[in-house]
Amino acid sequence: EAGVAQSPRYKIIEKRQSVAFWCNPISGHATLYWYQQILGQGPKLLIQFQNNGVVDDSQLPKDRFSAERLKGVDSTLKIQPAKLEDSAVYLCASSLEGQGARSFFGQGTRLTVV
Amino acid sequence: GENVEQHPSTLSVQEGDSAVIKCTYSDSASNYFPWYKQELGKRPQLIIDIRSNVGEKKDQRIAVTLNKTAKHFSLHITETQPEDSAVYFCAAIPVNDYKLSFGAGTTVTVRA
Secondary structure (H helix, E strand, O other): OOOOEEEOOEEEEOOOOOEEEEEEOOOOOOEEEEEEEOOOOOOEEEEEEEOOEEEEOOOOOOOOEEEEOOOOOOEEEEEOOOOHHHOEEEEEEEEOOOOOOOOEEOOOEEEEEO | OOOEEEEOOEEEEEOOOOEEEEEEEOOOOEEEEEEEEEOOOOOOEEEEEEEOOOOEEEEOOEEEEEEOOOOEEEEEEOOOOHHHOEEEEEEEEEOOOOOOEEOOOEEEEEEO
16 A cells, blocks of 8 residues: 655755745544654654544644645645754654554655755 | 653673663653663664553563652563663653653673
């Protein structure tokens, strides 16, 4: 089966610039997650969608991060403006509704802010 | 919220030996404990999981144990092979919640 697709794979931007990441979950997966994985650490949940609604965005720095999943399928995560400490891998994951633990991850987008 | 601690942060073993990674969790309501393997530059992949009504689960060379009273769980890899070299993450998820809380990861290196 097709997995979770993410793009781009890599992105280098200067601080204060904007960047957007895209995620296409596994077909039929109602739940979509965005994680931030800083080098040497485990993934940290930023936001969780159930269809097109936000379930949990308590860890999302809302002053600079935003995310949407307008049609309940694809999702975009945006950072504006970026800071040096935003350098990380941004992972998208999806799961069937009610089975959040069995999440399938995308390859991630490695963001470097210089 | 849930806090998961993982030890050790790095682990080097000789090929054929066993590797053990231990995790503790804080939320007694957690009832599902998956383990993910992440090879360099690749996505985390679920390798095994255990639910709170089970004390141990095996899948070929890997096994997980869970002690709910002590709130800790462990991953055991036997007869390690070079392809087992990766970063391993434990995670916990409370009942009625879908948010995975990850440990910081263990970098396992299997020496040939």
